[in-house]
Amino acid sequence: MLACRQVSKSYRTERGIVTAVAGIDLDVAAGRFAAIIGRSGSGKSTLMAMIGGLSRPSGGTVTIDGTDLWRLSDNALSEFRNGKIGYVFQFASLLPTLRLIDNVALPAMLGRRHGASGSYARAAGLLERMGLGGYLDAYPSEISAGEQRRVAIARALINDPALLLADEPTSDLDEQTESEIMDVLLTINREVGTTLILVTHNLALAEKAQQVVHIANGALVA
Amino acid sequence: MRLLANLALQNLGRRKARSFLLIAAVAIGSGVVFTGATLMRSIDDSMAVGFTRLGADMMVVPEGALTNITAALLTVEPTDLVLDADVLARASIASLGRIAPQKIVRVGHSGIGGHHDLVDLIGIDPARDFTIQPWLKEKLNRELRAGDVILGAGRDVPLGSQLLIFGKPHLVYGKLGRTGVGTHERGVFMSFATLEALTGSMPQHGDVRPAALSPGKVTGFLVELAPGATALQARFAILSAVKGAKVVTGDSSLSGIRQGLAALLQGILALMILMFASMAVMVSVLFSAIVTERRGELGLLKAIGARRAQLVGMMVIEAVIATGVGGVLGVALGVLVMRLYERSLVYYLDNIGVPFIWLDLPQTVAYAAAAIVLASAIGALGALYPAWRASRRDAYELVRGES
Incomplete structure (x- = not known):
């Protein structure tokens, strides 16, 4: 499913070159749940961004289902992100001017995969599954942080991605809500078979994963 | 396209005060340019007749x-x-x-x-x-x-x-x-x-x-x-x-006045061009700030699969809507100013026998359309470069900038 080979990322700063990720090799099989753990600033989010096609690596390759992500053209990469990868960010990432159903339908509309009515029917179904069927027309500011996170998960799933990337999706939530969100993610992984990669510094969450990748100072910890 | 237009409209609605100020600034600018151009052409035509009526040198x-x-x-x-x-x-x-x-x-x-x-x-x-x-x-x-x-x-x-x-x-x-x-x-x-x-x-x-x-x-x-x-x-x-x-x-002072006023009109034209250029710079700076402020949203859209052309399109549509509306309001404002002008100065000039020849309707409509199109074009050009530059950046970089 996912194969990273010698993936690295360096930034040029005023104080010289800073290496965030230094030559990481990583394989995650299809349908598995992998957790990337590490302290703040260890490079786990940067690695996740390179895996997800959001940040171009300084070196190495990222291959998903046989496609070398960073050899794709800009448009092809956008299409790949749209169809194959779902993201749940560590902050509330909904567009505030759009209703919940618009937010969820947006990736499908951008990808023009299901048509407008098909996209909205799928979005309504996903929100229903997330227990938000009564809030289709609500705006993000009208629901709680936990509910917003569930909407973000629904949005990530709208195009049936093969890979779901969640970057500390529960970092700002209370324990009860965190548990609910994790249950949703694990259910998707188990029932739908979507490969799940979770970035977290919460070891208790990582224990639920089938594969744990520990990063420190931009490198894998053996 | 409809989706991008909807997003653009919603973005404008989100920052009502700023959108209003932008539209007002463009309305004033394009209103001045439309009114100025129309009046200048009318004055030019009137002067051509008026001076010719003064006879030969x-x-x-x-x-x-x-x-x-x-x-x-x-x-x-x-x-x-x-x-x-x-x-x-x-x-x-x-x-x-x-x-x-x-x-x-x-x-x-x-x-x-x-x-x-x-x-x-x-x-x-x-x-x-x-x-x-x-x-x-x-x-x-x-x-x-x-x-x-x-x-x-x-x-x-x-x-x-x-x-x-x-x-x-x-x-x-x-x-x-x-x-x-x-x-x-x-x-x-x-x-x-x-x-x-x-x-x-x-x-x-x-x-x-x-x-x-x-x-x-x-x-x-x-x-x-x-x-x-x-x-x-x-x-x-x-x-x-x-x-x-x-x-x-004949009276040599008339030749001097004729030549001097022609030069003055050229000067006014140059000032109007400068004003339009400064409006273009202002819109560009404003949209540069708007793009910077919204980089998180742009990054998010990029992350969920928006193409660069779609991101640029959304920002340009937003700018064109704002400046286009400003252009339309500016023309309306200009028409009001010209009505006022007609009822005051033109009426007075007519009473004292000085001809004032208004630009004909088709040409006035053409000037109005040109003012609206120019205002929209300024919006499009002003937003194009900052949006294009932002669209080139990594989605992660944009998202992190906001978060």
Whole structure:
């Protein structure tokens, strides 16, 4: 499913070159749940961004289902992100001017995969599954942080991605809500078979994963 | 496209105060440009007529000819002395602008007015005339033809009616406004061909016919100075090139005013261009700030699969909507200002007899459309570069910038 080979990322700063990720090799099989753990600033989010096609690596390759992500053209990469990868960010990432159903339908509309009515029917179904069927027309500011996170998960799933990337999706939530969100993610992984990669510094969450990748100072910890 | 337009509209609605200020700034800018351009063209047209109505800068007549100099208008008096019609053209004098030749014959028993009335028949070259036709107050809706005459304001014959001159029928093509100058008030104007065609019908004193009726001869020339030229330069140039001619100059201050105002209008045009350019810079800076502020949202859209063209399109559509609405409001504002102008200054000018010619409706609509299109184009160009630059950045970089 996912194969990273010698993936690295360096930034040029005023104080010289800073290496965030230094030559990481990583394989995650299809349908598995992998957790990337590490302290703040260890490079786990940067690695996740390179895996997800959001940040171009300084070196190495990222291959998903046989496609070398960073050899794709800009448009092809956008299409790949749209169809194959779902993201749940560590902050509330909904567009505030759009209703919940618009937010969820947006990736499908951008990808023009299901048509407008098909996209909205799928979005309504996903929100229903997330227990938000009564809030289709609500705006993000009208629901709680936990509910917003569930909407973000629904949005990530709208195009049936093969890979779901969640970057500390529960970092700002209370324990009860965190548990609910994790249950949703694990259910998707188990029932739908979507490969799940979770970035977290919460070891208790990582224990639920089938594969744990520990990063420190931009490198894998053996 | 609809999705992007919806997003753009919602973004504008999200920051109501800022959107309002942007629209207001563009409305004021495009309103000033639309109003300025329309008024300037109207003033330009009015000035062209007004200045032409002030007559020629100078007059070239045969030495010994009588001339009539009023404060504002030079007119040639009838005389038996003539000049060759091409004498000034042959001299090719750089300090001369437009040159209008005239043939003038004073006749009696013409059939016009009372039996003993003397009438000035004045021949003009319609293509070169710039002192008679600007005074046309009413005319038939076509060009001047052979057999047509233009009457001075002092002659009360209806437009389009037939007028017999020495028994030959002529059609009243146009009537002049009041000039206060005798020749213009009582004169009967026609083309050279129409005047020359009357030769055989005029009573003759022996074999003598008025010299001005001979083809290739004229009574005199009314002359406008070339831009920047002085009356003195032109006078010397004419006197040295044309033998037996006399140069009569009018009020020299009028030439100065004409040339000065033309330069002033050019200056106003330059200022308006500068204003539009500064509006473009302002919109560009504003959209640069808007893009920076919204990089998280752009990153998010990129992350969920928006293409670069879609991101740029969304920002450009947003800018075009805002500046386009501003342009429309600006035009509406401009129309209001011009109505106000019409009811005040134009009304006053009209009352004192100064003509103000508004730009016609099709041209005004074209100017309005151009102002709206330009305002929208400024929005599109202003947003294009910052949006394009942001779209090139990694989605993660954009998202992290916001979070």
